[in-house]
Amino acid sequence: MNTKLKKIGELLNICRKNRGLTQEEVGSMIGVQKAMVSKVENGLCVNFDTISRIAAALEVEPMVELKPVKKADKNIIDYVMTAIIEFAKRHRLTIKEASNYLNRFKGIDFLMEFYDVEHTLSFNDCVDDLTVVCQNNGGEIR
Incomplete structure (x- = not known):
């Protein structure tokens, strides 16, 4: 599992809970099943569109950063x-x-x-x- 996607999912999970919303409620807001929200929160979804839609529903802005890959020294x-x-x-x-x-x-x-x-x-x-x-x-x- 990609640790970066897992971290994004954890952050979305925290935002959702801070807003007092269930996964089912967030899913309804963006037109997906609760299972999809759960997958994103567990770092199992690589669909950036879904991540962006969940973030928008939670009124947060996802940010992407591109860094050069470090070669092993x-x-x-x-x-x-x-x-x-x-x-x-x-x-x-x-x-x-x-x-x-x-x-x-x-x-x-x-x-x-x-x-x-x-x-x-x-x-x-x-x-x-x-x-x-x-x-x-x-x-x-x-």
Whole structure:
């Protein structure tokens, strides 16, 4: 499932609930079944016309932004892989367990977003940062 479409659906769901409307009511407003509104809210609909019509019924304006695709940088990939290995060593995990944990609790997202700063630190400091980020996102490794 496309995470961007899911996010659009979540936002439309919040707007609908804030207006005190049911999916059935919104569907009636735009001439679709409740099931279609549900699909959009769950990120399962790629029909931008339907998304736009739901947004108009909710009196919000959907906005589209086109960004250039970032190519994978070998240096970032190497850094993230090494950070995962170091995290696994410190916390006595397999590399697969560490990778899954860091992915689940946003550690890898953190490394990608803050690569410019993190790669200048020692791997010891990097693992400390990853541990805190994951704890802040619900992880329980200490």
